[in-house]
Amino acid sequence: MAAQRIEGKPVAEQIKSEVREGVAQLIRDKGVRPGLGVILVGDDPASQTYVNSKGKACADLGMHSETIRMSADSSEAVVLAQVAAWNADPRIHGILVQMPLPKHINEQRVIEAIDPRKDVDGFHPVNVGRLVIGMECLRPCTPAGIQELLVRSGNDPAGKHVVVIGRSNIVGKPIANILLQKAKGANAVVTIAHTGMKDISHLIRQADILIAAVGRPESITGAMLKPGCVVIDVGINRITDPSSPRGYRNVGDVHFASAAEVASAITPVPGGVGLMTIAMLMQNTLQAARRLSC
Ligand code: GUN
Numbered sequence: 501m502a503a504q505r506i507e508g509k510p511v512a513e514q515i516k517s518e519v520r521e522g523v524a525q526l527i528r529d530k531g532v533r534p535g536l537g538v539i540l541v542g543d544d545p546a547s548q549t550y551v552n553s554k555g556k557a558c559a560d561l562g563m564h565s566e567t568i569r570m571s572a573d574s575s576e577a578v579v580l581a582q583v584a585a586w587n588a589d590p591r592i593h594g595i596l597v598q599m600p601l602p603k604h605i606n607e608q609r610v611i612e613a614i615d616p617r618k619d620v621d622g623f624h625p626v627n628v629g630r631l632v633i634g635m636e637c638l639r640p641c642t643p644a645g646i647q648e649l650l651v652r653s654g655n656d657p658a659g660k661h662v663v664v665i666g667r668s669n670i671v672g673k674p675i676a677n678i679l680l681q682k683a684k685g686a687n688a689v690v691t692i693a694h695t696g697m698k699d700i701s702h703l704i705r706q707a708d709i710l711i712a713a714v715g716r717p718e719s720i721t722g723a724m725l726k727p728g729c730v731v732i733d734v735g736i737n738r739i740t741d742p743s744s745p746r747g748y749r750n751v752g753d754v755h756f757a758s759a760a761e762v763a764s765a766i767t768p769v770p771g772g773v774g775l776m777t778i779a780m781l782m783q784n785t786l787q788a789a790r791r792l793s794c
Contacts, residue, residue, distance in 0.1 A: 502760060502761075503731075503759075503760040503761075503762075503763045503764055503765050503766045504653070504764065504765035504766075505760075505765075505766065505767075505768055506649055506653045506655070506730075506732075506765050506766065506767045506768075506772060507767075507768070507771060507772070508645075508649065508767065508771055508772045508773060508774065508775030508776050509771065509775055511648060511649055511652050511653070511775075511776065511779075512645075512775045512776050512778070512779040513779075514652070515648060515776075515779040515780070515782075515783060516557070516560070516561060516779050516782060518783075519561050519779070519782045519783050519786050520560075520561045520562060522786045522790075523561055523562045523563055523786060524562060526786070526789060526790060526793070527562070530793045530794075532789055532793040533562070533563065533564050533591075533789075534563045534564070534593050534594070534785050534786050534788070534789035535563060535564035535565065535566070535591045535592045535593050535594070535785075535789070536554065536558050536563060536564070536565045536566075536592070536593070536594040536595075536596065536620065536781075536785045537565070537566045537567075537568070537582075537586040537589075537592040537594070537595050537596070538551055538554055538555070538565065538566070538567045538568070538596045538597075538598065539567075539568050539570065539579060539582055539583070539595075539596070539597045539598065540567065540568070540569050540570070540598045541570045541571075541572060541574055541579060541597075541598070541601055541602060541605065542570075542571070542572035542601075542602055543572065544600075547598045550598065551567060551569075551598055553778055554567075554596070554778060554781060555567055557778050557779075557781070557782055558782070558785075561782055563782070563785060563786075564591055564592075566586075566592065568582055572602050573602075574602075574605075575604075575605075576604070576605045576606060576609065576610070579597065579601075579605060579610055580609070580610065580613050583595060583597070583610065583613045583614055584613065586618070587613075587614070587615040587618065592618065593618060593785060593788040593789035593792050593793075594618055594620035594781075594784060594785035594788045594789075595614050595615070595618045595619065595620065596620055596621055596781070597610050597611070597614070597621075599670075611623045611624055611625075612624060612625065616638075617638075617788060617791060617792055618788055618792075619638050620638055620641075620781055620784040620785050620788055621638075621640060621641065621781075621784075622637065622638045622639045622640040622641070622644075622674065622784070623640065623669065623670075627639070628669075628674075631674060631677050631678065632677050634681050634682070634683065638784050638787065638788060639674065639678060639780075639784070640670060640671075640674040641776075641777045641778075641780035641781045641784065642670065642671050642675075642734065642773065642776065642777045642780070643671055643674040643675035643678050644678065644776075644780045644783075644784075645773060645776025645777055645779065645780045646675055646678075646711065646732055646734070646773055646776070647675075647678050647679065647685055647686070648776060648780070649732065649767065649772070649773065649776060650685070650709070650730070650732070651685045653765065655709070655730045655765055656685065657679050657685070657686060657687070657688040657709055658685075658686070658687040658688065659687065659688070659689075660688050660689070660708040660709050661688070661689045661690075661691070661706055661707060661708045661709070662676075662679050662688040662689070662690045662691070662707065662708070662709040662710075662711060663690075663691045663693055663703050663704060663706065663707035663709070663710050663711070664676045664690065664691070664692045664693065664711045664713070665693045665694065665700065665704070665710070665711065665712050665713060665714050665720075665753075666694060666711075666712070666713030666714050666715070666734070667692055667694045668713065671713040671734055672692060672694070672713050673692075675711055675713075676690045676692050688709070691703055691706070691707075695714070701724055704720065704724050704725065705724065705725070705726050706726065707725070707726060707729050708726070708729055708730065709729065709730045709731075709732065710725065710729055710730070710731050710732065710754075711732045711734065712731070712732070712733050712734060712735060712752070712753040712754050713734040713735065713753070714735060714753045715735060715737065715753065716735070716737070716753055717735070717737035717739050717751050717752075717753070718737075718751050718752070718753070718754065718755040718756075719753055719754075719755075720753055720754045720755065720759065721754075721755045721758045721759065722755065722757075722758030722759045722760070722761050722762040722763075723758065723762075725759060725762045725763055726762075727762050728762075728763070728764045729762070729763050729764065730763060730764060730765045730766070731754055731759050731763045731765070731766040731767065732767050732772075732773060733752035733753055733754040733756075733766070733767050733768075733769050733772060733773065734752075734753070734773050735751075735752040735753030735754070735769065736750050736752070736769060736770070736774060737750065737751050737752070737753070738750055739751055750769060750770055751769060752767075752768075752769030752772075754766070754769075756768060756769070
């Protein structure tokens with residue numbers, strides 16, 4: 501039986517239209533237009549694309565946005581000075597420093613310089629800690645988007661065994677903590693697996709919901725899955741493809757065709773989780789603006 505395709509676009513569009521309404525209401529009620537400040541250091545093409553999309557999304561939803569582009573040799577002090585300026589700027593409610601940063605800049609120091617109330621990436625230790633103990637906080641965008649995809653596609657994780665493959669601070673750890681909470685749209689039993697164990701196939705086979713954030717192209721195949729499971733593929737891997745005009749194409753961590761034969765639902769790559777991140781960033785910016793203006 502063919503699996504349900506969990507498309508990111510309709511869910512992302514729905515969230516963006518809710519945010520658009522929320523923005524208009526905040527302007528009406530409080531005279532506050534949510535504002536996002538983005539810092540990009542260097543000229544990595546993928547990062548430039550992301551940063552441009554963030555600016556466009558803000559304009560589309562009625563938000564204010566500022567983007568500061570810095571050369572790759574900019575000092576850490578210059579980045580920290582811009583963060584400090586936005587921490588004190590009432591027009592800016594969300595601050596995002598695009599990662600990765602050049603090696604000479606300490607990412608953790610930059611993250612910790614952001615006012616936690618403006619940390620729309622949810623990377624500051626204050627927000628990480630609040631998430632773990634179930635307090636209201638700004639949550640990392642991609643994991644928050646995964647939860648929305650699951651719930652809004654009718655695949656509520658409550659009471660399910662979720663296996664997360666990957667332990668990054670951006671995806672693996674936060675999604676595990678989000679779905680573990682005793683809360684609506686969560687309440688799952690969560691296992692975190694990673695490459696530190698040689699063979700994790702027995703863990704993958706136990707997953708009612710598998711969240712793959714491994715960074716290895718098409719490494720999880722249908723034969724490894726529990727029949728009827730739900731697969732969330734967070735991987736975006738560029739592989740060479742001479743038949744494509746660009747010479748490459750993007751694939752997930754999961755081999756889609758074989759997994760779709762076994763799973764009950766699966767997110768495509770591209771077109772799945774990737775589309776959620778900016779929608780959740782917009783939602784976080786609105787949330788930060790609401791909190792800062794009450
Ligand atoms: N680089 C890749 N993903 C992210 C993200 O979610 N936030 C930031 N700031 N940089 C990233």
